[in-house]
Amino acid sequence: MPEEKGAKKEAKEAKFTSHSSKTNSKQSKKGELSEGSTKRPKTRLFLRPLTKSGMPPSTREVKEAQYGYVYGVSGPVVTAEKMSGAAMYELVRVGHNELVGEIIRLEGDYATIQVYEETSAVTIGDPVLRTGKPLSVELGPGIMGSIFDGIQRPLHDIAQMTQSIYIPKGINTNALSRTKQWEFIPKQSLRPGDHVTGGDIVGIVYESALVKHSIMVPPNACGTLKSLAPKGSYNVTEKILEIEFSGDVQKYSMLQVWPVRQPRPVAEKLAANYPLLCGQRVLDALFPCVQGGTTAIPGAFGCGKTVISQSLSKYSNSDAIIYVGCGERGN
Structure with a gap:
């Protein structure tokens, strides 16, 4: 019996020695391949997942410093911590569904957020993304005849997109269509070199037989007209206007994004x-x-x-x- 136990022990040791030698040989081969190989090393790619609603997230490659975290939830009001640097009435995205919210109070490192969607799935510790811009609306051709909710989400487009009578949480879509073409008629009296300022009409678009939509220079723009698009069909994102000011040329489209809490300026x-x-x-x-x-x-x-x-x-x-x-x- 002692002789059999000794034989079994020697066999196990021999098996372990052969297995370790194979492992060492494989590692040495891998080392030789990595030293003599000219191929690029493999890299890991980290991608943000889709939201639970199936829509792509509204922002990409966001820095960790732009995130706060949910500290408390009370109905549509959410308290977030680590929000230093945020501004009043700043647009934020709350939770993993990226719910639309607006900062209504700042106190130290904490921010009180009014969320404009259902907050039943938001829990303590969920991320709060700071966008660095105020809650805004889109102004341009296509706004007439549309039906929006309180934060300018197009209800008809959402119904076609989701095939449902309900609005999914965190859905993110454009208020105005980016594909529809509008017939732009430039103002005939404008010539390159003319001085223009905010509110000047540069052309018109007929949204219907009765509604004439005037295309104007944005309120915060002024300078010398460099070029104006000819008559034709354009979508709201195509550049139709170039203005030069102090050597800097800015291009503008028929779409204007404006903060909801800032009144539009008027001449009279x-x-x-x-x-x-x-x-x-x-x-x-x-x-x-x-x-x-x-x-x-x-x-x-x-x-x-x-x-x-x-x-x-x-x-x-x-x-x-x-x-x-x-x-x-x-x-």
């Missing part, structure tokens, strides 16, 4: 000199309104407040109707 406010005829004789006779004025319609349930707003949209002497529904009338 027109006087309210024309009546607003709403189509209801009792209102036009007893409660006349003016174009550019403000009215309020108080009343109890079932008195016809919604009917009056619909009547204004259908029959008033207006060229364009912008209907903003909140609460019951928004549903």
Whole structure:
């Protein structure tokens, strides 16, 4: 019996020795291949995953310093920590679904965020991405005739994209179509070398037979007109205008992105000199309104407040109707 145990032990040691020699030979071969080989070494590629809604994330290659973390959640209000450097009313993306939010309070390293989407899946420790820009809207051809929610997400496009009556969390899409072509008619009196400033009309686009959309120089731009696109079809992102200022040439398209909390500048406010005829004789006779004025319609349930707003949209002497529904009338 002792002789058999000794033989088995020697066999195991021999097997281990042969296995280790094979491993060493393989490692030496790999070392020789890496030293004499001219191939590039393999690199690992780290990619950000898609959001849970199936849409691609809104930002790419974001630095770690641009992230904060969820500290607390109370309904649509989220508190985030490690947010030093953020600004008031800055646009942020909350959680792994990248929900749209806006900073409404800053206190030390903490930020209070108003989230404009459902926050049921947001938990403590989720990332909060700082975008470095305010909540903004897109202005340009195509805005008339569209239906948006409160943060300018196109509801019709989302319904076609998702084939659902519900809006997925964190969905990210353009408010205005990037593929639709618009017939741009440049202003004939403009020539290269003319001085232009913010608000100057450089051309028009007919969004419909009645709606004439004036294409203007952005409010924060001025200088010498370098070139203006000829008459033709363009989408909202194609450059149609070049302005030179102090040797710097800037190119502009028909699309303008503007912060929602910053009023658009105006040259002058027109006087309210024309009546607003709403189509209801009792209102036009007893409660006349003016174009550019403000009215309020108080009343109890079932008195016809919604009917009056619909009547204004259908029959008033207006060229364009912008209907903003909140609460019951928004549903």
